Structures are given as structure tokens and as C-alpha cells.
Amino acid sequence: MKILHLITRMDGGGSAVNTLxxxxxQCRAGHQVTLAYGPSFESDMSSQEQARVDTDTAVFKxxxxxxxxxxxxxxxxxKHDWQAxxxxxxxxxxxxxxxxxxTSKAGALGRLAARGLEVGVVHTPxxxxxxxxxxxxxxxxxxxIERLLAYRTKALxxxxxxxxxxxLKLSIGRSxxxxxxxxxxxxxxxxRHICQLQRQTNALKWDAVSVGRLVPIKGxxxxxxxxxxxCQHKPNARLALLGDGEERQGLQSLACALGIxxxxxxxxxxxxxxxxxxxxxxxxxxxxxxxxxxxVEAFAAGLPCIxxxxxxxxxxxxxxxGCVVNAEESEQVAEALLQAWHPxxxxxxxxxxxxxxxxxxxxxxxxxxxxxxx
Numbered sequence: 205m206k207i208l209h210l211i212t213r214m215d216g217g218g219s220a221v222n223t224l225x226x227x228x229x230q231c232r233a234g235h236q237v238t239l240a241y242g243p244s245f246e247s248d249m250s251s252q253e254q255a256r257v258d259t260d261t262a263v264f265k266x267x268x269x270x271x272x273x274x275x276x277x278x279x280x281x282x283k284h285d286w287q288a289x290x291x292x293x294x295x296x297x298x299x300x301x302x303x304x305x306x307t308s309k310a311g312a313l314g315r316l317a318a319r320g321l322e323v324g325v326v327h328t329p330x331x332x333x334x335x336x337x338x339x340x341x342x343x344x345x346x347x348x349i350e351r352l353l354a355y356r357t358k359a360l361x362x363x364x365x366x367x368x369x370x371x372l373k374l375s376i377g378r379s380x381x382x383x384x385x386x387x388x389x390x391x392x393x394x395x396r397h398i399c400q401l402q403r404q405t406n407a408l409k410w411d412a413v414s415v416g417r418l419v420p421i422k423g424x425x426x427x428x429x430x431x432x433x434x435c436q437h438k439p440n441a442r443l444a445l446l447g448d449g450e451e452r453q454g455l456q457s458l459a460c461a462l463g464i465x466x467x468x469x470x471x472x473x474x475x476x477x478x479x480x481x482x483x484x485x486x487x488x489x490x491x492x493x494x495x496x497x498x499x500v501e502a503f504a505a506g507l508p509c510i511x512x513x514x515x516x517x518x519x520x521x522x523x524x525x526g527c528v529v530n531a532e533e534s535e536q537v538a539e540a541l542l543q544a545w546h547p548x549x550x551x552x553x554x555x556x557x558x559x560x561x562x563x564x565x566x567x568x569x570x571x572x573x574x575x576x577x578x
Contacts, residue, residue, distance in 0.1 A: 205235045205236070205301045205302055205573060205577075206235070206236045206238075206298075206299065206300045206301045206302075207227075207230055207235050207236065207237045207238070207300060207301065207302045207304065207573075208237075208238045208240060208295070208296070208298075208300040208302065208303045208304065209223050209226065209227050209237065209238070209239045209240070209304050209306065210240045210241070210292065210303065210304070210305045210306065210310045210314040211223045211239075211240075211241045211305075211306040211307055211310050212241065212242055212277060212278075212279050212306075212307050212308075212309040212310045213241055213242055213243075213244040213277075213279060214239075214241045214244050214257055214261070215244050215249055215253065215257060215417075216249065216253040216256055216257060216417070216447075216473060217417055218330065218387065218494065218495070218496070218497045218498070219306055219307050219328075219330035219331075219494065220241075220257075221260075221387075221497065222306075222328075222330065222387040222388070222497070222565075223239070223306045224239065224257075224260050224261065224264060225260075225388060225562065225565075226304075226388075226565070226566070226569060227239045227264055227269055228260070228263055228264050228267060228269070229388075229562060229566045230566070230569075231264065231267035231268050231269045232267060233566070233570075236268075236270075237264075237268075237269045237270070238269070238270040238271075238272055238295075238298070238300070239261075239264065239269060239270070239271055239272070240271075240272040240273075240274055240277075240292070240295055241272075241273065241274065241277065241310070242273070242274050242275070242276070242277025242278055242279075242288070242310075243273065243275060243277075243278075244257075248449065248450060249448075249473075250448040250472055250473050252448075252472055252473035252474060253448060253473040256473060272295055274288055274291045274292065274295075275287075275291070276288035276291055277291070277292075277309070277310065277313070278309075279309060281309075285309075285313065288313055289313050289316060289317055292313055292314055292317040293317045296317055296318060296321060296323070300323055301323065301324060301573075301577060302323070302324045302326060302573050302576070302577070303318050303321075303323050303324070303325050303326070304326040304327070304328070305325070305326070305327045305328070306327075306328050306330060307328075307329070307330055308329065308346070308350075311327045311328075311329065311353070312349060312353060314327075315327060315353050315356050315357055316353075316356075318356070319356060324358050324359075324573065324576035324577050325356065325357050325358050325359075325576070326357070326358065326359045326360075326361060326572060326573070326576060327353075327357045327359075327360055327361070328360075328361040328362075328363075329350075329360075329362070329367070329371070329494070330363065330494045331363070331367060331492060331493060331494025331495070331515075331516060347374050347376070350371075350374075350376045351374075351375055351376050354376050354377035354378075354381065357377070357381065358381075358576040359381060359383055359572050359575065359576050360376075360377045360381045360382050360383070361382075361383050361384075361385050361569075361572065362382055362383070362384050362385075363384075363385070363386055363387050363494045363495035363516060364384065364386065364494070364495050364515065364516050364519040364520075365384050365519060366515035366516060366518065366519045367384075367494060367495070367515055367516060368382045368384055369515075370515055383568065383571075383572050385564075385565055385568035385569060385572070386495060386500075386559070386560045386564070386565065387494075387495050387497050387500075387560065387565065388560065388561060388562035388563070388564060388565030388566065389497055389500040389501055389504065389557065389560050389561065389562065390561075390562050391500070391501075391503075391504040391554075391557045391558055391560065391561055392561070394477065394501055394504035394505060394557075395504050395505075395554060397477050397481075398477060398480065398481045398504070398505045398506065401477065401478055401481035401482075402481050402482075405482065407482060408482055408483070408484055409442065409479075409482040409483070410442050410443065410444045410469075410479060410482060410483040410484065411434070411438070411441040411442055411443065411483075411484050411485070411541070412431075412434075412441075412443050412444075412483065412484065412485050412486065412487050412510075412541055413443070413444045413445075413446065413476070413479045413480060413483040413485075413486050413487075413502075413507075414427055414443070414444070414445050414446070414447075414486065414487045414488055414489075414498075415446040415447060415476050415486075415488075415498040415501070415502075416446075416447045416488065416490070416498060417447050417448070417449040418445070418447050418448055418449035418450065418451040418452045418455060419449045419450055419451055420451060420491070421490060421491050421492055422447075422488075422489075422490050422491075423489040423490050423491050423512060423531055424445060424451065424455055424489070425451075425454075425455060425458055426489045426512075426531045426532065426534070426537065427443070427445075427487055427489050427537070428443075428455060428458050428459050428462065428464070428468060429458075429462070429534045430489075430534045430535075430537035430538045430541060431443050431459075431462075431464060431467065431468060431538075431541070432462040432463070432464050432534075433534055433535060433537075433538035434538045434541050434542055435464050435467050437538075437542055438542065439467075440467070441467055442467055442468075442469065443467060443468045443469065444469045444471055444479050444483070445468065445469065445470050445471060446471045446472070446473070446474055446476050446479060447471075447472070447473060448472050448473055452470060455470070456470060476498070476501065477505070480501065480502055480505035480507060481505060483505075483507055484507075484545075485507055485508045485509070485510060485526070485541065485545065486498075486499065486502035486505075486507045486508070486509045486510070486526075487509070487510045487511070487537075487541065488509065488510075488511050488512070488517065489510075489511070489512040489529075489531040489537065490511075490512055490514060490517065491512070491514065491531075492514055492515075493512075493514050493515070493516040493517050494516050495516040495519075495520065496511065496516050496517050496520055499511060499517065499520050499521065500520070500557050500560045501557075502553070503520075503525060503553040503554065503556050503557035503560075504553075504554060504557040505553075506550035506551075506553055506554055507550075507553060508525060508526040508527075508545045508549050508553060509521050509525060509526035509553070510526055510527055510529060510537065510540045510541055511526065511527075511528055511529070512528070512529065512530075512531035513528050513529065513530055513531070520556075524549075524552050524556075525549065525552050525553045525556050526549075526553075527540050527543075
């Protein structure tokens, strides 16, 4: 098949990682794959994050994948959107069998540009922007747009059942259009690497680790506030935050104001596995989350996970592998972070992670693509 993946930007975020991984695996399967996205300066990536993206895109190209940069495809809205639409129209003249759009901006422009073409159009929202992003009026406008666009889409892919159900409650698409395909994680590689790291040292360096962009939607400020309470009970408790973004300086100031600047380590973009291998638990308190790839990676590392009560995360986590908390209640979050975990939870989390393998994701995508081409 000749496949086009279209996403707004390529960075270290979960949606971009999922899209690039899909393209890599489809190249390995013998498909002709093009990955198109806009310039990613809006992501304000650190040098470490950019290096990770460059490494993965190099793998994609080495496997025969093609990259198309769309100069006008920006996350912000403006007159440039019309030019981005025209750039996509030109790209679509290459005659793809499948046009798979990802995230809201690329999903809207890509589906509009594909109107009237004999092509299978698939869209993955990677969560949604109906909570935690915009005010009420703008959110209503986005919902109306998504309802209209759903009629122009042959298949819609949700990362979790909860995400699918959230869309259906808002009358976005029909139930028969929706397919649930979790974002794939190379859990076997993570397990092997974690075992190697733990053989080198069994010392616990981190009481908790969190991974994600330091942006408002990830709720890192809620974790830092809860950590101040953890430190009242365990003064030497150490938290590692892996990631970078616009909120870093503000979060560092918050940790300083709470008197825990020595207990919170801002690691930037680094390989999370050495941190997960020497951690006691993992936490992710996002305001909104499509699925939470970082949680699956933590599961594969054998860590219990404390997560906020939002659609993607509550589907991943239950009492067998961690706990779901009201992230606005700092005392509740701190209590969860301090609790003692039964040794059996390590095996339970690893078993849970295997349902989110790369192989499962690729099998699901292949079935959807064959379905829309039938």
C-alpha cells in the first residue's frame, strides 16, 4: 500500500512518537510510506528531544520512508492554514491508497484536502481537545467541526475505549466507524533493558518518576504540590521529572517556593529507562490524556503507576497495577505516592504492558486499512 501519515508537528510527544513508529513498522512490512508534518519550532524542543526525533526519523528514511515538510502547517490558527491546505492538496496528487491523519489541525486540513479523492481516509485524534485546552465557546466550535469531518472519514481510531466513548457521546462519528487501537510500545525491549540496568545496580534512586512535556496539559504542577506533602513525611524523597517545555522555569520556581528544590530533579529529555529502572513508582497527573504511552513504558519496567482520573489513564490503571486519583487533591496524591506496594505488583504491571505491544498496534492498523480499502 501507498500510505500517507499527516501530523501537525513532529516532536517527542506521544502522538508524534506513535505516528513515526507506525511509519517505521509499515516500511518494514513493505509498504510505501510518506510522513508529512509542519515545522516543529512551536514545540520549542530541547537539543536532547530534537536528537531523539532526528534519530527516529533517520531510521524511517533508512527503511525507505519519505519525509515531506509542510512549511505552513502550524499548530496555531491563522491565514497560513489556507496555504497548508494547498500544500496538502499538492501532496495528495501522488496518489495514496491510505491517508491517515493524526491530531486535530492535521486531521481537519488533511480530511478537507482529501475530499473527492478515491482514497481511504483514516483519522486518529490521539485523545481530544474537549477538556483542558480551550474555553467553552472555542471547544463547542471544535466539536461542531469534528462532527462534520467525521462524515468525511472512513475510519476513526481511538487509543482507548474511553476516548471512543467520549467522542460518541458528543455525536462525533458513528459506532461502526470507530476502532480502538492502543498506541504501541516496544515492551519487550524495555523489559530486557530494565533487567540489564537492574543487574548493574539494585539501588533505588528515585521515589517517583514522571515523563512528559512540561506544558500545562500535563499537570506537572499538581505533582510538585503533592511532592511537597510527600517530603513532609519523607524529607529525603526524590522526584525525577523527565521532559522539557514552556513551563520548566515556572515549575522550578514552584518547587523552590515550596522548599523542595533539592527533592525535585528536572532531567530534561533523557532516556527514561535508567530512571525507571531505579524508581519506586511512576506518576502522571495530566489534565487530559489520549492514552499515556509513558504509563505503558513504566508498566513494562515493573512500576506501579499513580495517574489522574482522565479518560485515557483511568482505562490503563486499576488497583492491580497502581491507583487512579483526583489530581486536584494534593493530600490524596501524596498518600498514593507514599503507599507501600506488594512485591507482586511488578509482575502484574509487566503483564498489563504486553497488551499494548507494537505488534498489536500494527495488526490493528493493518485490519483498519484493509477494511477502508474494501
